[in-house]
Amino acid sequence: MDTLLVILIDGIVYSSWLFIVAAGLTLVYGVMKILNMAHGSLYAIGAYSAASMVGWYFTNGYVPWASYLVFLAAAILAGAFAGLLIERGLLRVMYGRDEVVMILVTYGVLLILEDVIKLLWGVEAYFAYQPYSLVGRTKLLGITFANYDFVLIAAAVVIGAMLWAGLNRTIQGKLLRAVIHDRDISMAMGINVKRTFFVTFVLGSALGALAGGLTAPALSVVPGIGIEVGILAFAVVVIGGLGSVGGAAVGALMVGIARAIAVHTYPQVELFVIYGVMAMVLVVRPQGLFVSTVARKI
Numbered sequence: 001m002d003t004l005l006v007i008l009i010d011g012i013v014y015s016s017w018l019f020i021v022a023a024g025l026t027l028v029y030g031v032m033k034i035l036n037m038a039h040g041s042l043y044a045i046g047a048y049s050a051a052s053m054v055g056w057y058f059t060n061g062y063v064p065w066a067s068y069l070v071f072l073a074a075a076i077l078a079g080a081f082a083g084l085l086i087e088r089g090l091l092r093v094m095y096g097r098d099e100v101v102m103i104l105v106t107y108g109v110l111l112i113l114e115d116v117i118k119l120l121w122g123v124e125a126y127f128a129y130q131p132y133s134l135v136g137r138t139k140l141l142g143i144t145f146a147n148y149d150f151v152l153i154a155a156a157v158v159i160g161a162m163l164w165a166g167l168n169r170t171i172q173g174k175l176l177r178a179v180i181h182d183r184d185i186s187m188a189m190g191i192n193v194k195r196t197f198f199v200t201f202v203l204g205s206a207l208g209a210l211a212g213g214l215t216a217p218a219l220s221v222v223p224g225i226g227i228e229v230g231i232l233a234f235a236v237v238v239i240g241g242l243g244s245v246g247g248a249a250v251g252a253l254m255v256g257i258a259r260a261i262a263v264h265t266y267p268q269v270e271l272f273v274i275y276g277v278m279a280m281v282l283v284v285r286p287q288g289l290f291v292s293t294v295a296r297k298i
Helices: 002-032 039-059 064-089 099-121 130-134 147-168 171-181 183-188 193-218 225-240 245-265 267-284
Strands: 137-140 143-146
Touching: 002 039, 002 143, 002 147, 002 171, 002 193, 002 225, 002 245, 039 064, 039 099, 039 130, 039 193, 039 225, 064 130, 064 193, 099 225, 130 147, 130 193, 137 147, 143 147, 147 171, 147 193, 147 245, 171 183, 171 193, 183 193, 193 225, 225 245, 225 267, 245 267
Parallel strands: none
Antiparallel strands: 137 143
16 A cells, blocks of 8 residues: 555656646647757756756745745746747747758757756756755655655646636637637738747746756756656657647656556666557557647648
């Protein structure tokens, strides 16, 4: 029973982190049909920004509880600013190109951002442990869990709910869904598609950086962290279906639980279980579990 509880909680915590990372990636693809290979680097920018602000904040002896607002705001602003520069400076002149071309373009951005991160923050590891330990620990059935992990779960639920409500219960969300369904007809109806692209990419970038900010207190922030995270996010959105936020949630849950089972029962296969889940899903559903319906033009 204890092992099952640990597997369940560890799996849900890991799934929550994966969903927050993958949500921005799948949102951008769903609207813009751009598989942003630089999404992991945006995650890394958020993590480094948050870790830097945590170090500065606690060094100056400010009120500890306000540190959560400070490092989350730093991550979101850094991600949004990076997304703004990428969209305005590069992607805007590339719209309408083949999806493969856009993948190559964003891969180039990935390589650039990895070097920029090293120039700004160096190659030393950053540690932002204070917010993680500040909320303490909770004992369940004799097993101690960090309360910060439950905060991460709550954050994933809130972000998922906000995305769902924004897409389904607001006028802007309905306009966005119209752009997703048919870009040309949306332009003919007077929707500013380029502005929609801009807002979507900045929002997706901010979500990726927010994921980095949320997880910075739970791990050491080191060079190359964005590449690993980007691969994991790609696996999640492929499982769930490119462009589906709900699919990203299901894909993250499948990967998180499968990884937790592997870690606690047969850790030698931890590195392979994620891709094993992806392979099994793609054999049955090559387009992913919840791929959006595509209108066929005749």
